[in-house]
Amino acid sequence: MQLYNTLSRRLEPFEPAGPVVRLYVCGVTPYDTTHLGHARCYVVFDLLQRALRYYGHRVRYIQNITDIDDDILRKAREVGVPWDELGNRWLAVYRADVEALNLLPPAVWPRATREIPAMVEIAQALVARGHAYVREGHVYFRVRSAPDFGALCGWSRARMIARLREERFDPDDPRKEDPLDILMWQPSAPDEPAWPSPWGPGRPGWHIECTTMAYRHLGPTIDIHGGGEDLIFSHHESERVQAESFTGVRPFVRxxxxxxxVYFDGAKMSKSLGNLVLVRDLLRRYSADAVRLYLARCHYRQAFTWDEAQLAEAAALVEQLRRAAAVEQARTPALVGADPPADDPPVPRARLHDGPTAEYRARFEAALDADLDTPAAVELLAELASVIERGGAHAGEQAALLVELSEVLGLRLLDQPGTRWPDY
Ligand SMILES: [Zn+2]
Structure with missing residues (x-):
C-alpha cells in the first residue's frame, strides 16, 4: 500500500518495521457526546486497520482515553459533576457509539489517569538529561533541545505561537524559557485532582500523556500514528519531540x-461552535452501514462536509448492496476480527472465488493501495452489485466476494455480529 506520510509530505510504500503493525490513534477526551467529526476520524483509522488485516498484517492497535485534561476539568466545573464521574458517563456513551458503528476495538484502551506514574518517570528522565526544566512546581520541555521541533507541521514560529494561544496553552507564561516550551506537569488547582510527583502534587499536560501511553503500549517506534488533522500542532509535534528525546530512538513514528x-455549512464542526451532528441521532434514522459508507465515500485526507442528502444516497446504496449480497448466503471466512495474539501466524488471504471475480478483487485492492482510496473501493462495490443484480453464471461467487470486500469497509450486509470494546 502507498500511504501519505505527513512528516515527509509524500506517498510512501507502507510495510511494518516488525512482525506486527503498531498503530496508535489519539482517543477522545470524554466530556461530551460523540459527533460526526469523531466518527469520521475513527472510521478512517478503522478502514485503515481493516485494510491492513485484509492484506494479512497483524495489527496492534492502541487508542487512548484522555480522561484528565483542561477540557474535562472545565466542563466538570460548568455542569457541577465530579470530573471522574463526568468522564465515566461520556465514556459509556462513546463506547456504545463506536460499537454501534462496528469499529474494531483496540488491543489496549489505556486511560491517562492510570498511567500517571510512568508520565512522571518520563518527565523526570527528560529533566535529568537537560531536555526539560522545573519552575515553581511546573515542568516544561525545552523545545530548543529538539532541533527539528516544527518538522511535522512545517509552520513558522509565529504561526506555532498563535496556535498555542488558540489552544489556550499560554505562550506568555513567564516561567517559560521559550514561548513554545511544552508544559509536561503542573500543580493542580485546589478543586482539581492531584497525583504525587517529585515537584509536588499535580497533574500531567496533555502531550506527555500520549507520549507515555504510546511508548508503554507500543515501544519506541510506532508504524502509524493517526488522528484528526487539528492534532498535528501542537499535540503531535510535542508528543513526537518528547518521545524521541526520551528514548533516543528516531523516528518515534514512521x-x-x-x-x-469535518465541516457543517462552511464552519468546522466543533463543540465550541455547537454545530454538531451527533452519531446517536444519525443512528436513530440510518443504519451503521449507511453512516460508514457515507464516510468512506470521501477520501480520508479531504475535508468532509456534512450533507444529509449524501447520507440518504449512501443508505440507498447499502440497500442495493444488501440485495446483491443476498443472492448467495454462503459465507467466506472472516478476514477481519478481533486483535490476534502476537504469536499468531498471519491470516491467509482467501482466494476462494478468484476465477470469475479476480478482476473485481484486483481493482478493489488497487483502490486500497492508492493511499486508502475508499471512494474508489465503494464505487467498485456498487458496480459489482449492479453486475450481480443483472444475474449471470457467476452471480453467486460475485455475491460472496461482495460480502467479503464489504467487510473490509466494515459493512455487515448479512447482519454479521458487531464489535465489543473492552471495559474501561
Ligand atoms: Zn494524543
Whole structure:
C-alpha cells in the first residue's frame, strides 16, 4: 500500500518495521457526546486497520482515553459533576457509539489517569538529561533541545505561537524559557485532582500523556500514528519531540496519518461552535452501514462536509448492496476480527472465488493501495452489485466476494455480529 506520510509530505510504500503493525490513534477526551467529526476520524483509522488485516498484517492497535485534561476539568466545573464521574458517563456513551458503528476495538484502551506514574518517570528522565526544566512546581520541555521541533507541521514560529494561544496553552507564561516550551506537569488547582510527583502534587499536560501511553503500549517506534488533522500542532509535534528525546530512538513514528476536518455549512464542526451532528441521532434514522459508507465515500485526507442528502444516497446504496449480497448466503471466512495474539501466524488471504471475480478483487485492492482510496473501493462495490443484480453464471461467487470486500469497509450486509470494546 502507498500511504501519505505527513512528516515527509509524500506517498510512501507502507510495510511494518516488525512482525506486527503498531498503530496508535489519539482517543477522545470524554466530556461530551460523540459527533460526526469523531466518527469520521475513527472510521478512517478503522478502514485503515481493516485494510491492513485484509492484506494479512497483524495489527496492534492502541487508542487512548484522555480522561484528565483542561477540557474535562472545565466542563466538570460548568455542569457541577465530579470530573471522574463526568468522564465515566461520556465514556459509556462513546463506547456504545463506536460499537454501534462496528469499529474494531483496540488491543489496549489505556486511560491517562492510570498511567500517571510512568508520565512522571518520563518527565523526570527528560529533566535529568537537560531536555526539560522545573519552575515553581511546573515542568516544561525545552523545545530548543529538539532541533527539528516544527518538522511535522512545517509552520513558522509565529504561526506555532498563535496556535498555542488558540489552544489556550499560554505562550506568555513567564516561567517559560521559550514561548513554545511544552508544559509536561503542573500543580493542580485546589478543586482539581492531584497525583504525587517529585515537584509536588499535580497533574500531567496533555502531550506527555500520549507520549507515555504510546511508548508503554507500543515501544519506541510506532508504524502509524493517526488522528484528526487539528492534532498535528501542537499535540503531535510535542508528543513526537518528547518521545524521541526520551528514548533516543528516531523516528518515534514512521507514518503520520491524518483524517481531514469535518465541516457543517462552511464552519468546522466543533463543540465550541455547537454545530454538531451527533452519531446517536444519525443512528436513530440510518443504519451503521449507511453512516460508514457515507464516510468512506470521501477520501480520508479531504475535508468532509456534512450533507444529509449524501447520507440518504449512501443508505440507498447499502440497500442495493444488501440485495446483491443476498443472492448467495454462503459465507467466506472472516478476514477481519478481533486483535490476534502476537504469536499468531498471519491470516491467509482467501482466494476462494478468484476465477470469475479476480478482476473485481484486483481493482478493489488497487483502490486500497492508492493511499486508502475508499471512494474508489465503494464505487467498485456498487458496480459489482449492479453486475450481480443483472444475474449471470457467476452471480453467486460475485455475491460472496461482495460480502467479503464489504467487510473490509466494515459493512455487515448479512447482519454479521458487531464489535465489543473492552471495559474501561
Ligand atoms: Zn494524543
Amino acid at each position: 507514518f503520520w496519518m491524518y483524517a481531514g476536518t
